Amino acid sequence: MKKTVVLLFIFIAFKSNAQFSKGTFAKDPIINLENFDKQRIYWGYYLGINNFDFKMDYKTPGNDIAIKSTSGFNVGLVGDLKLHEYISLRFEPGLYYASRTFTYSGFANENDALREVKATYISFPLLIKFSSLRTGNVRPYLVGGVSTTLNLSSNSKSKEDNEQRKFRVKPWTNNYELGFGVDLYFEYFKFSPSIRGVFGFSDELIRDENPNSPWTGNIESMKTRAVLINFTFH
Numbered sequence: 001m002k003k004t005v006v007l008l009f010i011f012i013a014f015k016s017n018a019q020f021s022k023g024t025f026a027k028d029p030i031i032n033l034e035n036f037d038k039q040r041i042y043w044g045y046y047l048g049i050n051n052f053d054f055k056m057d058y059k060t061p062g063n064d065i066a067i068k069s070t071s072g073f074n075v076g077l078v079g080d081l082k083l084h085e086y087i088s089l090r091f092e093p094g095l096y097y098a099s100r101t102f103t104y105s106g107f108a109n110e111n112d113a114l115r116e117v118k119a120t121y122i123s124f125p126l127l128i129k130f131s132s133l134r135t136g137n138v139r140p141y142l143v144g145g146v147s148t149t150l151n152l153s154s155n156s157k158s159k160e161d162n163e164q165r166k167f168r169v170k171p172w173t174n175n176y177e178l179g180f181g182v183d184l185y186f187e188y189f190k191f192s193p194s195i196r197g198v199f200g201f202s203d204e205l206i207r208d209e210n211p212n213s214p215w216t217g218n219i220e221s222m223k224t225r226a227v228l229i230n231f232t233f234h
């Protein structure tokens with residue numbers, strides 16, 4: 001995945017350099033896809049990487065869980081509905097793969113101290129995109145909205161809990177998302193790299209049957225926090 005992202009960046013840098021040298025900052029710029037944004041509706045797809053974490057609140061501070069997050073990847077579709085010259089409504093359903101490792105203190109056995117929380121998310125973001133005035137072949141934008149996410153790896157229906165090494169979370173979560181990006185207009189397509197933060201609204205943890213469980217008993221709330229980097233093609 002890292003190699004793929006590096007190669008993609010090199011390709012983008014090469015194409016962007018050619019693009020800009022041909023006209024974006026020239027005296028008489030060559031305007032690509034001049035009428036693209038006049039469309040009422042258009043479609044696209046995105047590829048990207050993510051880093052999912054949790055915001056943890058504890059009943060008794062001082063016995064925090066060490067959380068190590070691993071980068072995952074995203075893939076999805078984009079539908080864009082123009083509402084105004086500078087405002088559009090976007091629907092970006094996607095599939096996200098993520099993984100986090102919890103390390104608990106106070107355990108002599110490593111199998112008890114570690115919990116790997118893997119996730120396969122199907123996300124349904126509904127976003128508002130605020131675009132700036134286009135300058136040549138570049139158009140920055142801000143984006144924000146809400147999303148509902150289904151975790152296919154939640155273990156929510158399992159009767160087992162951490163006593164049997166099964167960490168459980170709720171299958172559905174609601175979030176708000178904020179980010180920014182830039183539209184780059186090439187000769188045959190529009191490319192939009194962006195970065196976005198995801199912030200969960202509510203507690204996602206399913207607690208163990210034992211209220212004094214060393215794995216879940218001290219957790220007041222556990223909410224998703226994530227950073228998404230997407231590369232969108234239209």
